[in-house]
Amino acid sequence: MRCKTIEKWLSDRIDGELSERKIKSLQAHLERCPSCRSYAAALEKIQDEARSIERLEVSPSFWEEFTSRLRSDLSSKKQEKRLERPLVKRWRWAGASAALTLLIVVGLYFLLFFEKPVPEMYVFSYEDSLAQIYREIGRDPELETLFNLVVLASIGESLEGAGWQDSAGFQESSLLWENLSEEELKLIESEIKKEEKIEEESHEG
């Protein structure tokens, strides 16, 4: 058994924290180790001395004064709590009212001064993608023609899906034209012109 372990056990034994099994091993070690016996004796002396010196005598008047001060502080604290409570409640109500008023003011402000944008109705929602494709096509007329044809076909498909072709004169319907974007109208216009030109040329031919 190492003496360092024994020194720790000696401290635990003084505090009554050493198990019976360890006490037996400790005793066996102490019987054959004078150094640990000497250390054990020193710790016992320190313990006895420490217990005898720490006896502070306090006069009864000290405790009377202490208790009186404590009672006074406790009563003040209780009084403080009583006064605080309604105040805290009032502040809570004031805070809640202020928050509600602010909410109403902000709500009215937005309601009156910020018109909600009316969502546009698109028959086709390709505007962004069309612009992107146009940029990619660049100045290639062949690709442009092809693309226009694809767009027209898709318009046709959409109309077909909606059953517009079945109703006579669907082109005259204001809903069709009003819901088309400028870009789409221009595209259709250019295509009509192209067709007219082709027809004129064929007549001339």
Added chain:
Amino acid sequence: MKGSMADRSDDHLVDLAKQGDVEAFAELARRCQERIFYSIFALTKNHQDASDLTQEALMQAFKSLKTFKQRSSFNTWVYRIAVNLTLNFLKKGKRDGARQVLDESLSWAEAKEDASPSPEGSSLKKELSRKLREAVDSLPLPYRASFVLVVFQGMTHNQAARVLGCSENTVSWRMHKARKILQASLNPYLEGR
């Protein structure tokens, strides 16, 4: 009123104090204030600081009584508040821990009646007693706190650990270290006895 309070258990008094009963709390305080004061005094060595810190600990306990879940005893809980306050107080260096101020209401009791009637023996004992006080005062704070609670207050390692907020094993090691330091510094005086 006071008599009826004195008959009640700590738990009952805690319940009453939680409802704002000052008398109930004062009775709880009366039951533990002396031990707390002595422990704080052993750490601060200043009666005014010990008195103020004991009052502060009890007031803090009163204010935060609603948060006390009663998982430990009221004594342990207040003790813990008091020791934490004291350790913080000493760490902040608000007072030189080794300075000792006593007034007429406090005085160190003479050491136990000396078994040896000889003047030489008495003188040696007084010298050892003085040196031991100095040695305990100069222990590092964590060791000193453990030593005060276990030796001066007679707490078990488990009780001291609860108060200090550490493990029993830590208390055990601190006690061992504290004793090693004390033994080293007091060795010449111990041999002379």
